[in-house]
Amino acid sequence: DTEVTQTPKHLVMGMTNKKSLKCEQHMGHRAMYWYKQKAKKPPELMFVYSYEKLSINESVPSRFSPECPNSSLLNLHLHALQPEDSALYLCASSQAGLGTEAFFGQGTRLTVV
Amino acid sequence: DQQVKQNSPSLSVQEGRISILNCDYTNSMFDYFLWYKKYPAEGPTFLISISSIKDKNEDGRFTVFLNKSAKHLSLHIVPSQPGDSAVYFCAASINNNDMRFGAGTRLTVKP
Secondary structure (H helix, E strand, O other), X not given: OOOEXXXXXXXXXXXXXXXXXXXXXXXXXXXXXXXXXXXXXXXEEEEEEEOOEEEEEXXXXXXXXXXXXXXXXXXXXXXXXXXXXXXXXXXXXXXXXXXXXXXXXOOEEEEEO | OOOEEOOOOEEEEXXXXXXXXXXXXXXXXXXXXXXXXXXXXXOOEEEEEEEOOOOEEEEOOEEXXXXXXXXXXXXXXXXXXXXXXXXXXXXXXXOOEEEEEOOOXXXXXXX
């Protein structure tokens, strides 16, 4: 199994809603990441978890809250988002550090209305 | 601060010919470089990588060249196939931390 699975694939939420994005991998990878990608832009790193501990937080607003319940799961909790937060949210995992080959999920297309 | 740059947003190549995708970087501390391929509605897929101690890495039809003095790397695809049509992202990292992506180049291989 070399897949990173993200749910849901699409999400539309209002600015007062609370929602969560989920990511799962069963490759035994110990590092997991959240990226945000706007249209025609490169993926931008948001958070890195290494051995289930948050190791990098790229100055992301507190309305995004990551959670790593165990080594296979990564969540991104969303609350009070803004329309400009609409983007593709990508989860990735890798065996070792962030600079090594990462496997990406298909992403969650988020629209904030 | 765009530390990894792909200055060509698009490239069109005839099937069977060579595709050359270019990438420049500004941070001399980068020590590992990767190329990812992305199809619509899918996440990026790792393609090939190169360490800063090497200047060339080959994997089948894909070869990555690194010129550290010029802070430049390129991906060669020979021969190009229609299935190679995708967006290609160059990425760079320092000491297995962080990973900065370029803006991507959309490759179209015409039959």
